[in-house]
Amino acid sequence: MTEATQRKAQGELRLVELERRYDDFVAVNGIELDVPPGSFFALLGPSGCGKTTTLRMIAGLEEPSGGRIFLGTEDITNTRAHQRRVNTVFQSYALFPHLNILDNVGFGLRQLKVADWKTKAMQALELVKLADRAKQKPRQLSGGMQQRVALARAIVNEPEVLLLDEPLGALDLKLRREMQIELKRIQQEVGITFIHVTHDQEEAMTMADTVAVMRAGNIEQLGAPAELYDKPATAFVANFLGQSNLLPIEVTSITGERATVSSHGTSLVVEAAAIPSEAPDGLRLGIRPEKLRLVEATDTTWTNKLSGEVSDASFTGVSTTYLVRMPWGQELTVTQPNDGTARAELGDQVTIAWDPHHAFMIGVD
Amino acid sequence: MRWLRKNLIVIIGLLVMAYILIPNIVVVVFSFNKPAGHYNYEWSQFSLDAWLDPCGAPGMCDALGLSLWIGIASATISTIMGTMAAFALGRYRFIGRSFTNLLVFFPMATPEVVMGASLLTLFISMGLESGQTTILIAHILFTVSFVITTVKARVASLDPALEQAAADLYATPAQTFWKVTFPLVAPGIGAGALLAFALSFDDYIVTNFNAGATTLTFPMFVWGASQRGTPVQINVIGTVMFLGAVAIVGIAQAIGARRRKVDA
Ligand SMILES: Nc1ncnc2c1ncn2[C@@H]1O[C@H](COP(=O)(O)OP(=O)(O)OP(=O)(O)O)[C@@H](O)[C@H]1O
Ligand SMILES: [Mg+2]
Numbered sequence: 095m096t097e098a099t100q101r102k103a104q105g106e107l108r109l110v111e112l113e114r115r116y117d118d119f120v121a122v123n124g125i126e127l128d129v130p131p132g133s134f135f136a137l138l139g140p141s142g143c144g145k146t147t148t149l150r151m152i153a154g155l156e157e158p159s160g161g162r163i164f165l166g167t168e169d170i171t172n173t174r175a176h177q178r179r180v181n182t183v184f185q186s187y188a189l190f191p192h193l194n195i196l197d198n199v200g201f202g203l204r205q206l207k208v209a210d211w212k213t214k215a216m217q218a219l220e221l222v223k224l225a226d227r228a229k230q231k232p233r234q235l236s237g238g239m240q241q242r243v244a245l246a247r248a249i250v251n252e253p254e255v256l257l258l259d260e261p262l263g264a265l266d267l268k269l270r271r272e273m274q275i276e277l278k279r280i281q282q283e284v285g286i287t288f289i290h291v292t293h294d295q296e297e298a299m300t301m302a303d304t305v306a307v308m309r310a311g312n313i314e315q316l317g318a319p320a321e322l323y324d325k326p327a328t329a330f331v332a333n334f335l336g337q338s339n340l341l342p343i344e345v346t347s348i349t350g351e352r353a354t355v356s357s358h359g360t361s362l363v364v365e366a367a368a369i370p371s372e373a374p375d376g377l378r379l380g381i382r383p384e385k386l387r388l389v390e391a392t393d394t395t396w397t398n399k400l401s402g403e404v405s406d407a408s409f410t411g412v413s414t415t416y417l418v419r420m421p422w423g424q425e426l427t428v429t430q431p432n433d434g435t436a437r438a439e440l441g442d443q444v445t446i447a448w449d450p451h452h453a454f455m456i457g458v459d
Numbered sequence: 460m461r462w463l464r465k466n467l468i469v470i471i472g473l474l475v476m477a478y479i480l481i482p483n484i485v486v487v488v489f490s491f492n493k494p495a496g497h498y499n500y501e502w503s504q505f506s507l508d509a510w511l512d513p514c515g516a517p518g519m520c521d522a523l524g525l526s527l528w529i530g531i532a533s534a535t536i537s538t539i540m541g542t543m544a545a546f547a548l549g550r551y552r553f554i555g556r557s558f559t560n561l562l563v564f565f566p567m568a569t570p571e572v573v574m575g576a577s578l579l580t581l582f583i584s585m586g587l588e589s590g591q592t593t594i595l596i597a598h599i600l601f602t603v604s605f606v607i608t609t610v611k612a613r614v615a616s617l618d619p620a621l622e623q624a625a626a627d628l629y630a631t632p633a634q635t636f637w638k639v640t641f642p643l644v645a646p647g648i649g650a651g652a653l654l655a656f657a658l659s660f661d662d663y664i665v666t667n668f669n670a671g672a673t674t675l676t677f678p679m680f681v682w683g684a685s686q687r688g689t690p691v692q693i694n695v696i697g698t699v700m701f702l703g704a705v706a707i708v709g710i711a712q713a714i715g716a717r718r719r720k721v722d723a
Contacts, residue, residue, distance in 0.1 A: 153627055174626070175627055177629075180627075181627055184620050184623070188623070191621075192643055205628055205629035205630050251629075
């Protein structure tokens, strides 16, 4: 696609202090967002955090209470939905029931007065592998097929930004995984900026280049999936993206790159750079279950060790997940890969250890 | 006994159909009658007279023409008004909305005699002379509620995301209405219009109150004729109307079946 490069240069989306209030309730609280052109951007957050509202404001279906929206260099805040070069894949698909699949897909092109709309619509249908269904009505298609039609209907217009509001929400797990791969492939093929709303953290992480985690109308943290997972900035992000063990700590000394902290009287080593500059008290150390190892109590290669009793063990095939009760009552989750190492039994006294650079530190919320 | 149990549903179905159809069959059969006296109530002998001269009964075709014209005019006006009202009531929240909803039910709930009489009082006090105009006004009044109710049900069942999708796909509000909203609401509007026409066409009570001395609609003609003797032509018109209605339903079903076949 030759136009893809050109579109890439345009499709930058910028939200400036974008806000939406419903009476007293703040659904979107002045968010700042910079979505680079051609990227696959995911908006992730729990139900009711303002994802759909944000998307609808970008599409022009909802009026912001404040702030501005820029598409490229153009301020589109005051334009109406039909004037924006932005298309949406609705959560409910919203296919026109009285039109056949081809007419559904060609709807936008005909509005844009594209002469060979039929050819282009057919190409889009081929992209989503539904060309043979062109003459059928939406209700004759399965949910997954309808979802692909909705996608084709939006993509075919070559918008600058494509908005997807939980488009995979209604699909079963298998189809969901298939469509995730398909979506990613299509995005790379057409080069359009995708903004994908989801509350499935796995979906966001597998698909997106950049993930923004939203919480109660604010963007809590933004970054590449691996960065968010390995270095969450808040407890909310740490627990929303996967599981975390959080230990309350106090910094006792900092020597060069290493720092010593204590948690419940146990001395632990952390990377000094990982200590957040603000929030020196209420500091917590976080460590992912799969970064914890069950080791021998006498093993001296590990600097950070804690001992406790196995209070629960569940075998899932690829791994075993243990709950290990610490002397102060807290239960830590440990995931041990099923790689042939000895498994612990319920009630065993075990020692768990981790590498200092696998830990992250967060302040109080 | 087993046979009866097996076929009971079929038998009951046929009986119900007979119950519904027999009056219509009587109308058709007696349109071929050549009555001995003034009244077409007893079979005498077969004849095509009435069919060959459908307007033979003096004044009947004029009355029929008037009824058709009032039916079409009142159905058209009340469909337009009712559709607009249905969109307003189905879509927008405004002060007095629930009161308006209540108001829509009044003409349907009011006994026709009461409505006819009070409308006459109103027209007289307004100085409006009874005639076609007053009949038309009265018919619009009592048919518009049915149109509103029918169309509103359709508007309410419309997914608002569809119109948003159209706007998202570059359709202006006017284009969205004509390309998405209207085609989806059209069956409701069509049903409302047919209902309005049917109600207007066979109304006797309200019409009789508000017709002038010289305006005579088809139901009024039939009622009047039955006092003096019923011309066979009434049965001819009845038969044609019955067959017309059957044809409309048949065509609608055929179109539906074809569309389903093309889709598949
Ligand atoms: N029309 C409205 N009137 C009042 N409040 C609203 C309206 N629309 C949304 N809200 C509120 O705004 C908040 C954000 O809603 P939004 O639909 O953006 O959530 P979401 O993040 O998309 O959630 P979900 O994952 O459940 O779809 C919610 O608390 C909701 O109750
Ligand atoms: Mg939502």
